[in-house]
Amino acid sequence: MDSTVSVSKGCFAFKRKKRNQGPTSARFSGQSWYKAYRNSLTSSEELLNVLENQVFDEIFGGLIDYISTxxxxxxxxxxxxxxxxxxxxxxxxxxxxxxxxxxxxxxxxxxxxxxxxxxxxxxxxxxxxxxxxxxxxxxxxxEETGNVSSDDEEExxxxxxxxxxxxxxxxxxxxxxxxxxxxxxNPLPQKKKKATKILPKSSxxxxxxxxxxxxxxxxxxxxxxxxxxxxxxxxxxxxxxxxxxxxxxxxxxxxxxxxxxxxxxxxxxxxxPSLAYLNEVLEKVFFLPNRPFHLGGKTFKLLMDVFLFHDFSVMGFIQGFKYCMSQHFFDKDWTALSCMPDELPSAAKHLSKTDIESVRKLPSIRKHIESLSSRKDQIAWITDDNFVKGEIVKLLTELHKYIEAFFTSLKCLNLLTSDLPGAPLEKHLRSVYVLASTCDIVKSQELKEGMKLLSLSSSDELESKLKEVLCILHEAVKNGAQQLETVTKKIDGFLPRFKTLWMPSSPTKSMRSPLKSPSKSARSPLKSPVKSPLKSPLQSPSKILTNISSRSQFREKLREMKDVSSYLSPFEKLRTEVLTCLLEDLFTTFLVSPQTKPLHEVLFFDDVSSVKSYIIGSQRQALLRGLRDPHFYLDCNCCKLSDLGDILPTLPDVSIVYKLHLESGKLINMFDWMQSFLTITNPSTSFEEQTEVDPKLQARFTRAVAELQFLGFIKSSNRKTDHVTRLTWC
Incomplete structure (x- = not known):
């Protein structure tokens, strides 16, 4: 066919097309898990933007005023x-x-x-x-590069x-x-799109x-x-x-x-400081009970370790959190249940048969089914999908209530123990969260030490802490945590007793509780008269231990003295009641590890193994893995290997050159190396040495060798000019 004859010759300029502003993940937009992921991510980003503006206003407020004046x-x-x-x-x-x-x-x-x-x-x-x-x-x-966006050209x-x-x-x-x-x-006119940011006029x-x-x-x-x-x-x-x-x-x-x-x-x-900013981010964004997504204790500890021991980057921590969120939701339709409590019935209604089967396979649901006492309910969990949907709504509703009480109790515990000497539970809420999420914190040695130190606190200190705890509890009850209402009323009843604690009492009561002053009792609460069931109340321990002739008698006397009941002052009795109420009614009841709750996998992400290699990258390990098995990163069928020792012509050139250099000794002959490369990349040629090499193949080989040298696997040899020296052995 004859080519078209041009009537006139010229150069014509055409405006380039506008950038596509549509979503890049349109293929996921119709899936239920992606909608839940977008809702959770959007709400988190909104809170982060608000907090970031507040923090920057605090930092830059005085600075901007100084620049203005x-x-x-x-x-x-x-x-x-x-x-x-x-x-x-x-x-x-x-x-x-x-x-x-x-x-x-x-x-x-x-x-x-x-x-x-x-x-x-x-x-x-x-x-x-x-x-x-x-x-x-x-x-x-x-300016020379011309990389200006289309929006900037129009504005x-x-x-x-x-x-x-x-x-x-x-x-x-x-x-x-x-x-x-x-x-x-003659100042430049302001842009219409930024009319809200016009600077104030000034002389x-x-x-x-x-x-x-x-x-x-x-x-x-x-x-x-x-x-x-x-x-x-x-x-x-x-x-x-x-x-x-x-x-x-x-x-x-x-x-x-x-x-x-x-x-x-x-x-x-x-x-x-970045650490103070991170604490604000955690308390005001990630540790909110009304969030549909939470990090488990192990994953949260991993992100904290990266922050504290690697980079101190709050932005890096937030990006790690977002990556964990994407791993939690990606391609799992049952994660659509990670929503607000009022959206649970609608989300459970749209679960497919495959999604319900995936829920049944969750480890927490298996334990829950085995713990059911009714055989009928166990069979219904396995066979009846409608029954499972109803139970999912009930369990997740209870889980949301538990999370609200869990974070409230966590704040109360951190408030009580953050200023204790030695900080057995550390000073920050994040440390208490890791401990409470990974184990039974009530039985932990850290909490026992904290309660011992609290049992030595003074009246004023305990009263002030109790008031702050009540503020947290009242706010939680006001926000809908009705399960905390009983313990809030019980703790609220202790405050009037602090006011009447040191009022003058009758002479008989003062004789039974001989305290010289409130401050002295607060300083030494354990020094009180001892009433022994065997001896008189005023007999001292030194007189009890007299006339002992053997170690066995001494051991028996010590056992008797161990069971001695002591007189407690009114403050000591009140302090014991308060700490017992906090430990048994608040911490033991609500500070249960999330891993013990059914369906905790829906709202908590704690799969450390799936994200650790991506969050904490090992450069050498990633490099060797990419060279040995490019399919791991490229995820293409042409690079899929049945055995890591195989060398396919479809592999990247640097991968082929790397695998060939593993077969050599300390010195590698460049000509033999290139012949092996040509044999693999162009197997159609004869097996004899190719004297005339295709320039394209030679350029590919040269580039692959240069990349391998840049990565530090080889270097040029001074002993032989046509050889290179191998630097690594693995």
Whole structure:
């Protein structure tokens, strides 16, 4: 067929298509487990966003106020550069997100002129000035690449025109002065889509905010020259510096000499430690009883260990939580039961026969069926699907009530034991949660030690703690935890008795309870007169142990003294009643491990083995596994191996080269290695040595060898030029 003859030749430009904003997981949108997953994930993200805004408002509130007011009262002829030093701490891996949020808040509330200078982009003074001026003049750093989204192309026509006017050779402070003056006279119009973020009109000029997130990583000479240069232009340009310091304020004085630091008017601000932020996230997002998804004790401990011993990243902890949530829901339709209590009947109604069979196979349901006393109910659980649906709703409703009481009791226990000497149950709620979720906390040695220390508490201390416990219980009862109403009333009845504890009593009662003062009794509650059934009440132990001639008599006397009943003061009696009520009526009843409850697999995810290899990655192990068995990661049929020793031509080139190098000794002949590679990748050729090699196959082999050398498996040999040295043996 003849080719089409073109009437005219030309170059035509077509606008590219808009990005598809539809959901990437459309194939899952109709499945019940995905709907439950999206609901749970959305509610968690909403709470996290609210908490993140609160935390950032606390951190950036004073800083933004300082930036807004620092340039208003200075005399322009000899003023220093205002500098806010933000101490972030050494364990702040969420550095970039912290300062990107700060940049957005400053641009929305203080000044539209914000520039962020990272040390990796500012190797010299020229690069630093160009980087700073380009951001002030609204020119993106990747202008040459042209990676601008379609939304940005549609939004600001005036802004894009301004970008085209500024050329790269104008990125200097002299041009910035003229640009800034023109900008103050003719500011850019605000975008319609961001009309809610219009800055308030003010007669004063907006400052030029320069944010340096990694102050310690900057080259000392570049930083000093930059500050001195900004000081020269300070009368014409109102610069404000924000220094992100990870260690201490002394780092600023160590890096900047006196003639440079005297150019700055510094004020120090402190950010919240990542551990304190994580505690807020746990208590206000993850430890809420009305959540349809919870982490089990083992999985939660894994995420906490990664946080405490690896990165101190709150964002990493949240991402790990989301991954565990996705593993819990993925491709399991019965996880649609992970919903709110009012949605349970509808979710149970839509369960299929396969889903009900999966529920029957859960370990907790097997134990529940075996524990049923009625043979009829056991048969119904196995044969009747409608009966199972009704029982699922009942069990999950009870489980939701249990979770509400469980977290309430957990907070009460943490409140009582967090300030005890030695902290037997540790000071944070997360530690108590791990202990209560993995074992029977009532029988644990930690709780026994805590109750012993509580039995030595004073009257005022116990009364104040009891009031705080009652506040938690009353709030839970108000939110619908009716199962806690009885124990709340019982504990509430102890408070009036504390008020009448030290009131004057009759002489007969005071003789039976001879206490000199309340404070003395509180300090030494165990020192009270002893009433022995064998001797008189006032006889001392030293007189009881007289006239003993043998060890057997001494042992018998000690056993008798062990059973001696002592007189207790009114406070000691009340303290014993309070602790007994808390232990038996609250902790023993409601602090039962979730693993003992039927259908706990629906609301709790505790499969550590399935997520540990993904959350705590071992680089060497993952690398070797990928080279030996690419199917594990690629999940394609062409790489599926019946035996790990097999070498298929469809495997990736680096995998073939790696398996061939395992068959060699310390030195590998490159020519023999390439011939083996060609034999596998191109088996149609003869078995004789190929003198003329296909350039494409040779390039593939060369690239695979280079990748293997980059990974550290081989290196070039100095002994023989046509050989390489093998570095690993496994």
């Amino acid at each position: 620092c340039t208003s009262g200075c005399v322009k002829s000899h003023c220093e550069i205002p500098a806010a030093t933000l101490l972030t701490g050494v364990n702040m891996p969420d550095h970039s997100s912290l300062f990107s949020t700060l940049s957005k808040k400053v641009s929305h509330s203080c000044s539209p002129h914000v520039a962020t200078l990272w040390s990796r982009d500012c190797s010299s003074l020229k690069a630093s000035v160009e980087r700073m001026c380009s951001q002030f003049m609204l020119v993106p750093a990747n 600001g026509e005036a802004e894009s025109q301004n970008k085209r006017k500024v050329q790269r050779w104008n990125f200097n402070l002299k041009y910035l002065v003229s640009w800034y003056n023109n900008f103050q006279d 004063s000029a907006k400052p030029l905010v320069v944010i340096i997130p990694d102050f310690e990583s900057f080259t000392t000479k570049v930083l000093q020259e930059l500050i001195l240069l900004l000081k020269v232009f300070q009368p014409k340009l109102p610069f404000v510096l924000v220094l992100g310091v990870a260690t201490a304020v002394s780092a600023v004085h160590r890096v900047l000499p006196h003639h440079v630091s005297c150019c700055l008017r510094m004020k120090v601000f402190h950010s919240q």
